[in-house]
Amino acid sequence: MVQVKRIVLDVLKPHDPNGFDFTTAIAEKTPGCSVKLTVTAMDARTETVILVVEGKNLHLHVISEAIGSLGGSIHSIDEVDVENGPDDTEPA
Amino acid sequence: MTSMIAELIWLLTLTRSHVIARRYFVVNGFDGALTMLGLLVGFYVSEDVRLPVVINACLGVAIALGMSGISSAYISEVAEKRRELRELEKAMVADLGQSAHGRAARLLPVVIACVNGMAPFAISLIILMPLFAAPLLEPLSLLPLQSAFALALIIIFLLGVYLGRISHTFWLWAGLRTLLIAATTTTLIFTLSPG
Secondary structure (H helix, E strand, O other): OEEEEEEEEEEEEEOOOOHHHHHHHHHHHOOOOEEEEEEEEEOOOEEEEEEEEEOOOOOHHHHHHHHHHOOOEEEEEEEEEEEEOOOOOOOO | OHHHHHHHHHHHHHOOHHHHHHHHHHHHHHHHHHHHHHHHHHHHHHOOOOHHHHHHHHHHHHHHHHHHHHHHHHHHHHHHHHHHHHHHHHHHOOOOOOOHHHHHHHHHHHHHHHHHHHHHHHHHHHHHHHHHOHHHHHHHOOOHHHHHHHHHHHHHHHHHHHHHHHOOOOHHHHHHHHHHHHHHHHHHHHHHOOO
16 A cells, blocks of 8 residues: 655745644644654745655645645645555455 | 634734734723713713613713724724735735635634724623612612712723733733823813813
């Protein structure tokens, strides 16, 4: 089964919500994940951040929707870690 | 209901509008309290005014203050929030209508307008309570007009104390300052009143 374990995103977001509220809101939408945010550039009203999301089985559309609902937009997907682990069900 | 309140708190914090709402509450609440105080002193100076007349006049002013607060704050806040959203959308080069910022621009003017209107209305109603409860005060030898006046002074003092807590100044001094404004208003009415 193919599972996304890690996604690194380049995101443009408004100053508000701040980094703490932004990452907390994303983590609430994707249970069991860890979110790391690094600010790389700052403008008068916006900031560019690198968002690293790690988890057992991440869904990009859920993370993307969460970012969009917070006023942010994804500029690029910089890194993705995907695993194809063994099937959960044993053949009969 | 709980999730809606949580959403409103989140949007208020996000746009830092809770500061605006708090300011409106104090400013218009103080406005309401001082207006009621002025009316009560005016009626006291007039003498021989029947209680229903006092209640009707004060209630009319309380409703007008509430409506004025709601409409003025709504009109100005809608314009402000729309401008803020447009500027943010320009910076983000994106439509933020469906984001938290878009929801805040639609919802918060209503919330702020309600705070701005309800503060003077609710405070006025509290001050008028002794007038409504006049028959209950009679056995206690309390005069309704004077009791309402005393209640107005207490509320004005408490608003000052609240302002003192916000600005981290000594609460008693902040309360006495607003009480001084009430005393000045009362003195002016007594001095300038022709009756």
